[in-house]
Amino acid sequence: MATKKINPQDMPVEDKLKNLYQLQTIYSEIDKIKTLRGELPLEVQDLEDEIAGLQARISNFTADINTMKAADSVLRRNIEQAKALIEKYTRDLNEVKNNREYDSLNKEIEYEDLEVELAEKKLRENAKKEGIAAEEIEKIREIIDDKKLTLEDKRGELDEIISETRQKEEELRDTAKKKEMLIEPRLLMAYKRIRKAARNGLGVVCVERDACGGCFNKIPPQRQLDIKMSKKVIVCEYCGRIIVDPELVGVKVEKKAEAAPKKRTIRRLKKAEAAPEVKNEEEA
Secondary structure (H helix, E strand, O other): OOOOOOOHHHOOHHHHHHHHHHHHHHHHHHHHHHHHHOOHHHHHHHHHHHHHHHHHHHHHHHHHHHHHHHHHHHHHHHHHHHHHHHHHHHHHHHHOOOHHHHHHHHHHHHHHHHHHHHHHHHHHHHHHHHHHHHHHHHHHHHHHHHHHHHHHHHHHHHHHHHHHHHHHHHHHHHHHHHHHOOOOHHHHHHHHHHHHHOOOOOOEEEEEOOEEOOOOOEOOHHHHHHHHHOOOOEEOOOOOOEEEOOOOOOOOOOOOOOOOOOHHHHHHHHHHHHHHHHHHHHHO
């Protein structure tokens, strides 16, 4: 006979709390695996972003160089045209008929000379800028090469850790999905919200030494009794985590040690014990 599937909403609160705590235990194991990876995933991502940014800078410098080279071609063509006009105007000077034509040709020659000087100045400036850009590209390429070597090492280290823990993590995630099916959606959503907000990823904690196992704030006796009864889901009034009774989930918690009596109290007890003996001697 097939076993009837129980609706998570119809489960007793005790079972809901047990399932939540077991789910938390699974997620804590997954978090430990992530901790093994440490900052490596972020470091790999940062290096990839840095390399992409540096390559973008090279592209920008290359585009600037190409723009300046195109401008250089126009300037050289202008210089050739200006020099050709200067030669023409110089030949025409030998054929002038009056001073007016002579002065006009000289002005044209001066104008074209200035155009040549200006174009050559711009060519020198562009050559200097192109040289600086080429040096920057070379420096950036060296930086990229170093970054790529570091990235390769980090990726190798990360891939090694992932390969070692992939199977265990997949098994844990499958187990977590199955466990989530035993928890009512509204409670599961609330738990995930609490877990996401918690700095250490703990959404469900036990009572430890009369305090919340998440934030370690004291829990009033009456509230502890409610937690122990497990009749409803109770959250910490300080950190918002769900609190469960350790006995319910089979967790052994170290009990709070009783404070040792003070020396003054011990001396008083000794005096109280000695007093009847003195009184008995007087009566005798």
